[in-house]
Amino acid sequence: MGNLHTSPSIFVLLCCCVAAIVAYPARSEFLTHENHLSVSYSPQPKDFPNEQLYRAYLVIQRFKGTITSDPKNVTATWTGNDLCGKTSYVGFYCGAPSGRDNKLTVTAVILNGYNLHAPKLQGFLDQLPDLALFHAASNKFDSDIPRLAGLAYSYELGVSKDMPAQAMRWGATVNLGPAGAQLPNCITANLNFTVHIGSGDKKGGSNVPGATDSKALLLNYNSLSGPLPANIGFSKLSYLALANNKLTGPIPSSIEHLQDSLFEMLLLNNQLSGCLPHELGMLTKAAVIDAGMNQFTGPIPSSFACLSSVEQLNLAGNSLYGQVPDALCKLAGPAGRLANLTLSGNYFTSVGPACTELINDGVLDVKDNCIRGLANQRRPAECAAFQSQPKMCPAATTQVTCPATPATVPGERKVRDYSSYVTYATLHE
Ligand SMILES: *[C@@H]1O[C@H](CO)[C@@H](O)[C@H](O)[C@H]1NC(C)=O
Numbered sequence: 033m034g035n036l037h038t039s040p041s042i043f044v045l046l047c048c049c050v051a052a053i054v055a056y057p058a059r060s061e062f063l064t065h066e067n068h069l070s071v072s073y074s075p076q077p078k079d080f081p082n083e084q085l086y087r088a089y090l091v092i093q094r095f096k097g098t099i100t101s102d103p104k105n106v107t108a109t110w111t112g113n114d115l116c117g118k119t120s121y122v123g124f125y126c127g128a129p130s131g132r133d134n135k136l137t138v139t140a141v142i143l144n145g146y147n148l149h150a151p152k153l154q155g156f157l158d159q160l161p162d163l164a165l166f167h168a169a170s171n172k173f174d175s176d177i178p179r180l181a182g183l184a185y186s187y188e189l190g191v192s193k194d195m196p197a198q199a200m201r202w203g204a205t206v207n208l209g210p211a212g213a214q215l216p217n218c219i220t221a222n223l224n225f226t227v228h229i230g231s232g233d234k235k236g237g238s239n240v241p242g243a244t245d246s247k248a249l250l251l252n253y254n255s256l257s258g259p260l261p262a263n264i265g266f267s268k269l270s271y272l273a274l275a276n277n278k279l280t281g282p283i284p285s286s287i288e289h290l291q292d293s294l295f296e297m298l299l300l301n302n303q304l305s306g307c308l309p310h311e312l313g314m315l316t317k318a319a320v321i322d323a324g325m326n327q328f329t330g331p332i333p334s335s336f337a338c339l340s341s342v343e344q345l346n347l348a349g350n351s352l353y354g355q356v357p358d359a360l361c362k363l364a365g366p367a368g369r370l371a372n373l374t375l376s377g378n379y380f381t382s383v384g385p386a387c388t389e390l391i392n393d394g395v396l397d398v399k400d401n402c403i404r405g406l407a408n409q410r411r412p413a414e415c416a417a418f419q420s421q422p423k424m425c426p427a428a429t430t431q432v433t434c435p436a437t438p439a440t441v442p443g444e445r446k447v448r449d450y451s452s453y454v455t456y457a458t459l460h461e
């Protein structure tokens with residue numbers, strides 16, 4: 033494993049590490065107690081190692097009461113006072129952040145694939161103030177994205193190859209400590225993980241460039257509805273995965289403030305709409321931008337030519353039109369790393385020479401558009417009907433000023449396995 037981008041399921045590994053390490057401390061203290069608990073016994077504050085855990089217990093029990101479906105019976109384990117145990121409270125993990133005087137508290141919630149149904153996450157997520165990671169794909173939480181303004185801490189998670197003895201299989205330490213200021217309307221899981229994964233040499237491997245301040249919100253396959261929060265750009269997110277929900281409305285223009293942090297954004301398969309914002313092109317660190325299968329319209333803004341790190345750009349299945357900017361296609365050459373540009377199922381009407389080359393290379397997919405002279409296009413009547421509708425989005429400009437980026441390495445088409453992307457990996461786990 034060389035770095036974050038070549039190690040297949042890095043995020044899954046990270047989760048395992050968080051799980052394994054943070055779950056470690058509390059176990060033995062509780063074993064003796066637990067044997068004496070009866071099912072009907074309702075724990076009292078004194079039964080918990082500290083007040084935080086007692087409060088978390090109350091929050092979890094309240095949330096449990098709102099769950100309407102639990103086919104895998106996980107919530108049956110959410111009982112008693114051992115929130116940090118290995119077999120109790122499945123999905124909850126504890127840590128002892130230094131900002132909490134090293135007192136044990138709930139720091140991660142990982143509820144993937146349990147198919148839990150609950151009317152909302154509000155009142156749950158926002159009431160676990162020490163949460164560093166929330167990863168809950170494939171559930172059914174019928175609400176909009178919770179606003180976690182109440183979260184007092186974001187965390188720094190250092191994952192390092194230089195391991196103390198009790199460490200994990202592949203060697204990692206996780207240090208949880210408060211980092212940064214309170215984020216307004218912070219979304220969830222504020223991970224600041226520094227990944228050092230070496231090839232096994234004692235020196236401890238290399239720092240993944242740019243991956244020192246990462247935060248993740250991973251909520252694929254839920255029933256989240258409503259718009260993306262207008263201030264999402266201030267979330268400092270690095271990984272945003274919201275595929276297969278029911279989100280509506282536009283991509284907020286504040287998105288450009290994720291310029292220094294965002295590596296991957298998965299908005300695939302929602303009901304998002306509006307013009308593609310110019311600001312999206314400012315995400316110069318992003319390797320994945322996937323807004324496929326939504327209701328976006330307008331031309332591709334010329335600013336997309338600034339996406340010098342993008343490897344996977346999927347805008348398929350929208351109502352985009354106009355010319356595919358040739359400057360965007362040049363990102364698959366020396367100007368960038370583009371390896372897959374998927375624009376099928378739109379209403380584009382023309383492509384320039386660089387794009388034509390990409391079509392021939394199999395990098396650009398433009399089937400089911402309105403491009404004359406190309407195979408597999410929409411029927412002329414369908415194109416004419418679309419073209420006759422009024423168009424509200426600003427026309428693509430010819431001039432664009434890209435954000436200044438630190439001396440970029442020469443671009444190279446970057447072909448890699450889908451599972452090596454954090455967000456795509458979480459889509460298929
Ligand atoms: C769920 O777990 C509880 C406690 O372990 C058990 O009593 C109950 O029968 C289980 N229900 C199902 C549907 O498996």
Ligand SMILES: *[C@@H]1O[C@H](CO)[C@@H](O)[C@H](O)[C@H]1NC(C)=O
Nearest residue numbers: 188211212224226244245246
């Ligand atoms: C994230 O971690 C790095 C490395 O430990 C640190 O330099 C940086 O300040 C942290 N970022 C935040 C927002 O705390």
Ligand SMILES: *[C@@H]1O[C@H](CO)[C@@H](O)[C@H](O)[C@H]1NC(C)=O
Nearest residue numbers: 322324344346348372373374
């Ligand atoms: C390119 O991206 C699209 C959309 O994400 C995907 O369906 C397709 O399999 C990808 N193609 C290759 C060759 O990776």
